[in-house]
Amino acid sequence: SEFDVDLLESKKEPFGLAYRNAAIFRRSYFEMEKRFKIFVYPEGEEPMVHSGPCKDIYAIEGRFMREFQSKSPFVTIDPERAHAFFLPFSLSKMVTYLFSRLSWDRTPLLHFVRDYVDVVAANYPFWNRSQGADHFMLTCHDWGPAVSTAHPNLKRNGIRVLCNANTSEGFVPMKDASLPELNLLGGVFPAAIGGPPADKRAHLAFFAGANHGPVRPKLFEYWEGKDDDVLVFSKLPKKYSYHHLMKNSKYCICPGGYEVNSPRIVEAIYNE
Secondary structure, three states, X not given: OHHHHHHHHOOOOOOOOXXXXXXXXXXXXXXXXXXXXXXXXXXXXXXXXXXXXXXXXXXXXXXXXXXXXXXXXXXXXXXXXXXEEEOOEOHHHHHHHHOOOOOOOOHHHHHHHHHHHHHHHHHOOHHHHHOOOOEEEEEOOOOHHHHHHHOHHHHHOOEEEEOOOOHXXXXXXXXXXXXXXXXXHHHOOOOOOOOOOHHHXXXXXXXXXXXXXXXXXXXXXXXXXXXXXXXEEOOOOOOOOHHHHHXXXXXXXXXXXXXXXXXXXXXXXHOO
């Protein structure tokens, strides 16, 4: 695109110790954008395949599938041209339709994932060719690492794009990828993003969230209701607006709960 050309020709290059050679990385990245192609397996039907939630806490899962499968320049309908292969099942939808809270049995979810992989492996040569190493799944549900164990090569070799990028649950940074959690209330993006400059923000830091996990109880013990500059709430009083406090704080505190993922990282970027 014109933007890409302008950026490539500009003098703004990446820098820092993360790069062995920033200039080569920059050129390689733009070549990747031109050439990289992904094949989306057509097998399966909505709602559990090719679809996902587009609002509330798992919104990134459905938004990715919708935008990726409708207009992404990276998608190819020719699997022979593909460098990677997408397994388009939605764990969040599976939980809605296959999981029973009466039994808390996750076996149907595991069977669905295993059967889906077996179907594409039987119908195409690509899974068996790489043992899943060039295939990826994507989910924002906390059980993402768990369901990937349904097929041994999906866990061992496959690329798992997860909101719950928790190494204690098997996330492997060398092959897996973390996915930012996005909480779209009602499926609507915030109307107003950004906020006042840092020197105009009234509070040093802000957090409001439920009391769970090993870290948050200590945060509430030492900080809740004890400092006007560091605002910490286990339950936000009705007189306050969550987004107003976020916009008027210099820092967003993001303590882990039951899992490592949190929408606050994206919210902090929105309100920067």
